[in-house]
Amino acid sequence: EVQLxxxxxxxxxxxxxxxxxxxxxxxxxxxxxxxxxxxxxGKSLEWIGGIIPYNGGTTYNQKFKGKATLxxxxxxxxxxxxxxxxxxxxxxxxxCATLTGYYALDYWGQGTSxxxxx
Amino acid sequence: xxxxTQSPAIMSAxxxxxxxxxxxxxxxxxxxxxxxxxxxxxxxxxxxxYRTSNLASGVPARFSGSGSGTSYSLTISSVEAxxxxxxxxxxxxxxxxxxxxxxQLEIK
Numbered sequence: 001e002v003q004l005x006x007x008x009x010x011x012x013x014x015x016x017x018x019x020x021x022x023x024x025x026x027x028x029x030x031x032x033x034x035x036x037x038x039x040x041x042g043k044s045l046e047w048i049g050g051i052i053p054y055n056g057g058t059t060y061n062q063k064f065k066g067k068a069t070l071x072x073x074x075x076x077x078x079x080x081x082x083x084x085x086x087x088x089x090x091x092x093x094x095x096c097a098t099l100t101g102y103y104a105l106d107y108w109g110q111g112t113s114x115x116x117x118x
Numbered sequence: 119x120x121x122x123t124q125s126p127a128i129m130s131a132x133x134x135x136x137x138x139x140x141x142x143x144x145x146x147x148x149x150x151x152x153x154x155x156x157x158x159x160x161x162x163x164x165x166x167x168y169r170t171s172n173l174a175s176g177v178p179a180r181f182s183g184s185g186s187g188t189s190y191s192l193t194i195s196s197v198e199a200x201x202x203x204x205x206x207x208x209x210x211x212x213x214x215x216x217x218x219x220x221x222q223l224e225i226k
Contacts (some may be wrong), residue, residue: 037163045155045163045206045217061214095162102169103210104153108162 022096
């Protein structure tokens with residue numbers, strides 16, 4: 001069974017950075033790209049970017065370039081996203097998900113809530 | 119960026135009713151790259167319909183999807199209480215891929 005287990009909620013101060021993890025299991029880690037999606041409270045979904053675990057290649061939504069950095073650790077089958085220079089606009093739930101060959105997101109993590117507050 | 123507009127934003131239906139929600143794209147989308155997700159309150163989105171009309175595993179047959187070009191729709195033939203959720207469409211026509219703003223379905 002494919003599972004994506006994300007790290008717990010974060011409360012961070014404005015200007016700080018946060019690192020969210022997405023530990024995968026139930027499939028070969030290098031088989032699927034992993035993508036990250038932002039959902040601000042009560043709002044829709046925004047694609048942040050994706051990473052190819054096989055070679056670390058990344059694609060970002062222009063809106064999140066400089067804000068988000070995606071990496072993977074193949075030894076632990078875990079993907080990471082670092083968000084930097086946080087502001088209240090970055091307060092949201094962040095999801096990781098695997099991408100199918102037809103560009104649908106089929107398996108999702110449970111989400112990580114990030115709250116930016118002093 | 120290909121903007122997806124969903125309508126209505128909120129809809130209410132009684133059990134047994136047929137409902138249809140739409141997703142319109144600012145530019146044409148291949149039907150192979152138009153998908154729908156169901157999200158219930160406090161939960162992660164679930165892939166619900168992929169490639170316009172294919173039901174994901176476990177999705178009841180009362181759901182269907184159709185469309186082409188810039189206009190797509192999701193239909194529930196006979197709504198049930200468990201269908202209360204927000205439904206999002208998503209497209210890929212080159213990066214960035216985008217989501218619609220969602221249709222919230224309420225059951226009376």
